[in-house]
Amino acid sequence: MSGFVEKPKPVEVPGLTHLHTGKVRDLYRDEAGRLVMVASDRMSAYDWVLPTEIPDKGRVLTQLSLWWFDRLRDLIPHHVLSDELPAGAPADWAGRTLVCRSLEMIPVECVARGYLTGSGLVEYEQTRTVCGLALPEGLVNGSELPQPIFTPATKAEVGEHDENVSYEETARRVGAETAAMLRQTTLAVYSRARDIARDRGIILADTKFEFGWADGDLVLADEVLTPDSSRFWPADSWEPGRAQPSFDKQFVRDWLSSPASGWDRNGQLPPPELPAEIVERTRAKYVEAYERLTGSKWA
Ligand code: ATP
Ligand code: MG
Numbered sequence: 463m464s465g466f467v468e469k470p471k472p473v474e475v476p477g478l479t480h481l482h483t484g485k486v487r488d489l490y491r492d493e494a495g496r497l498v499m500v501a502s503d504r505m506s507a508y509d510w511v512l513p514t515e516i517p518d519k520g521r522v523l524t525q526l527s528l529w530w531f532d533r534l535r536d537l538i539p540h541h542v543l544s545d546e547l548p549a550g551a552p553a554d555w556a557g558r559t560l561v562c563r564s565l566e567m568i569p570v571e572c573v574a575r576g577y578l579t580g581s582g583l584v585e586y587e588q589t590r591t592v593c594g595l596a597l598p599e600g601l602v603n604g605s606e607l608p609q610p611i612f613t614p615a616t617k618a619e620v621g622e623h624d625e626n627v628s629y630e631e632t633a634r635r636v637g638a639e640t641a642a643m644l645r646q647t648t649l650a651v652y653s654r655a656r657d658i659a660r661d662r663g664i665i666l667a668d669t670k671f672e673f674g675w676a677d678g679d680l681v682l683a684d685e686v687l688t689p690d691s692s693r694f695w696p697a698d699s700w701e702p703g704r705a706q707p708s709f710d711k712q713f714v715r716d717w718l719s720s721p722a723s724g725w726d727r728n729g730q731l732p733p734p735e736l737p738a739e740i741v742e743r744t745r746a747k748y749v750e751a752y753e754r755l756t757g758s759k760w761a
Contacts, residue, residue, distance in 0.1 A: 466514045467732040470502070475551045485511050486520070486690060497562040498548055500555055501685070505744070507714050508727045514736040522748045523688040528560070529756050530687040533658065537650050540682045541565055541674065550733075563682050565674025570632055571615040571624050572644050574652030577667040578605045579693065579706070581626055582613060596630035604667075604695075604702040610652050612645040615652070615670075617645045626734035642672060643680055646749075655687050662754050664709070665700055668695035689751050709751055 470488075472480035478490040478498060485506045490498040501520035505512050524545075531540040542564040548556055575582050575592065578601050582592040590597060593613040601607070603723035614632045615624040648671055659666040669692035672684040683693055690712035699707055708715065717723055717740045718733055725733050737746075749760045 465509075466511045470504070472550060473500075474753075475548065475552070478548065478551070481685045483617065487498060487685075488761055491564070492548060492561065495564055496543060497564045497629075499560045499747070501558045501560055505711075505714065507711055508733070510733050512733055514741060516741060516745050516748065518745055519761075521749050522752045523685055523690055524558045526688050526752050527685045530655065534593060534654060534682065535684070537654060538647055539676075539678075539679060539684045540686075541684075551747075552600065557739065560591055562683070563676050563681065565676050565681055567672060567674040568636055568640065568644065569617060570636060570644060570673075571617055572648040572671040572673060573613045573615055574610050574671075575613055576605060576610040576656055577608055577693075577695075578663065579603055579667060581615075581623070582668070586624065593626045595631070602703045604615050604700065604704065606702075609621070610656070612648050614644070647680065649672075651682070651686075656693060659694065659755060660697065660721070662757070663697045663699050663743075664754060666693040667695055667706070689748060694751060696724040709745045710744065711738050713747070718750060743753075749750070 469483060472483060472488060475490070477493050480488070480490050482489040482607055486504050488500045488502060490500070492498055501524045502515055503515035503519045505519060528542065528545060532540055534540070543563055544561040545559070546561070548561065551559065578586055583603050585592050586597055586601060590599065592611060595611055600606065612629065613626060615626050616631065618624045629645065630640065640740050647652050651671060653671060655669065656666045667713060669687055671682060674681055674683045685734060694709040695706040696709060714736065717736065718725055719727060723734055725731070751761055
């Protein structure tokens with residue numbers, strides 16, 4: 463079982479048409495045809511959207527994406543038009559809402575990996591490849607790869623896992639020229655971000671980008687380089703050969719899998735509400751990620 467314990471109802475705002483409720487974000491269209499992305503405080507773990515929210519999480523993700531977009535714009539244009547609150551929107555949307563160009567999205571989850579873990583590790587252990595790319599012997603969970611690799615995936619429905627696909631399959635789906643642009647841009651953006659994060663004591667193990675077209679130009683879309691779209695590991699506790707502590711979700715995962723939660727992640731029942739202490743520690747981790755990466759105090 464997976465998905466929402468209870469799917470949230472869209473907020474009604476005059477002039478906005480609700481398009482989609484994702485695990486974390488809600489999408490609307492405004493009267494000018496622009497996309498309005500609202501990042502909620504919802505959190506997912508073990509394929510579930512948890513019944514308890516993490517205060518400030520949506521704002522942290524939104525402000526972090528903006529910060530990164532700014533640092534990447536010489537490599538690729540991004541989709542954000544404004545971070546001003548649309549007229550009539552609830553005050554609670556402030557800081558978590560971005561008005562974006564509505565793009566023709568390219569249906570590929572563009573993943574870059576500099577380290578081996580997750581679905582990459584699973585494939586590697588079976589075939590010594592990731593997305594069909596051959597890798598050296600002897601790598602373990604958390605190993606740094608000889609060089610970053612582009613490992614595209616297809617998007618799955620809520621509760622399903624994205625599926626890794628080969629570069630050749632990606633080229634068949636979107637065309638050879640587009641596939642080459644996606645790979646080149648994904649790796650360039652990843653490398654820039656990895657270096658920035660490394661300077662701040664954070665390993666950017668892997669990350670996912672989405673791109674779209676606007677008048678023939680490739681544009682970086684969605685959220686970027688947030689703890690929800692990336693694996694960030696504290697560099698000082700990195701130790702290949704075991705699962706690395708997740709920067710943001712570790713307290714939640716540890717608690718959910720402990721006897722204290724009374725929850726069986728392989729069972730049929732949804733996860734329980736989180737205790738206040740776990741919520742507060744997780745909130746502090748998201749804020750710490752923001753502060754360490756940007757070097758600014760969370761306001
Ligand atoms: P998940 O919770 O698994 O991420 P999701 O991807 O369906 O689910 P969100 O990530 O909340 O949900 O929704 C963002 C959606 O908006 C994605 O489908 C993404 O491809 C799309 N999107 C992002 N930026 C743009 C844009 N500029 N124009 C059009 N669509 C966009
Ligand atoms: Mg998404």
